[in-house]
Amino acid sequence: MSKLVIENKKSIPLAKQTVLNVLRTQNIVLEKINEALKSFDLSMEQYNVLRILRGQKGSPANMFEIQDRMIAKTSNTTRLVDKLLSKNLVTREVCPANRRKIEVAITANGLDLLQKVDPEVLKYEESLTGNLSVNELQQLNILLDKFKNTEHK
Numbered sequence: 001m002s003k004l005v006i007e008n009k010k011s012i013p014l015a016k017q018t019v020l021n022v023l024r025t026q027n028i029v030l031e032k033i034n035e036a037l038k039s040f041d042l043s044m045e046q047y048n049v050l051r052i053l054r055g056q057k058g059s060p061a062n063m064f065e066i067q068d069r070m071i072a073k074t075s076n077t078t079r080l081v082d083k084l085l086s087k088n089l090v091t092r093e094v095c096p097a098n099r100r101k102i103e104v105a106i107t108a109n110g111l112d113l114l115q116k117v118d119p120e121v122l123k124y125e126e127s128l129t130g131n132l133s134v135n136e137l138q139q140l141n142i143l144l145d146k147f148k149n150t151e152h153k
Contacts, residue, residue, distance in 0.1 A: 022147070028128070029128060030044060032124045032127070032128055033047075033121060033124055033125075035124065036117075036120045036121045036123070036124040037117065037120075037121070039120075040113065040116065040117050040120075041087070042113075042117065043080075044071075044072075045070070045071075045072060045080050046080055046083060046084055047117065047121070048070055048071050048072070049066055049070070049077070049080050049081065049084060049090070049104075050084065050089060050090075050106060050110050050113070050114055051114065052065075052066055052069045052070070053066075053090060053104060053105060053106035053110065054106055054110075054111060054114055056105070056106070058105070059105070060091075060093070060103035060104055060105040061103065061104055061105075062095065062101045062102060062103055062104070063077050063078065063081070063101075063102050063104065066081070066104060081104050084110070087109075088107060088109050089106065089107055089109055089110035089113060090104050090105060090106055090107060090110055091104070091105050091107055092104050093105075
């Protein structure tokens, strides 16, 4: 097994170094994206819900669908939707066909906000990836997809 020496002169297995590197990278990405969202009074999770609802193209999504498509599966979807509802960015209604289902849709205010937020987030995303070539970005995506898919084995 390959090992790498780090600052404290201890050898750590390459697998551990890789996982730690992914986790550190995740934190950097989240910090940058949260920085972009801060001025819009949105959390990363709220932004994710709005993007999911925009992708519905005017159709509502139920809470299970939203939770299933969230990036962070541990998010409390009900709480997130409540916050977005209080900001008039989404609507929430009982499904007429199944009264146990709650349907959530993005409002015009939510769509307008995303139009303002998206370019700011894109700037941060481009700054995070700016030192990588197109080929390196493609390779990184291939490797990250491969890395993520190991969880299902």
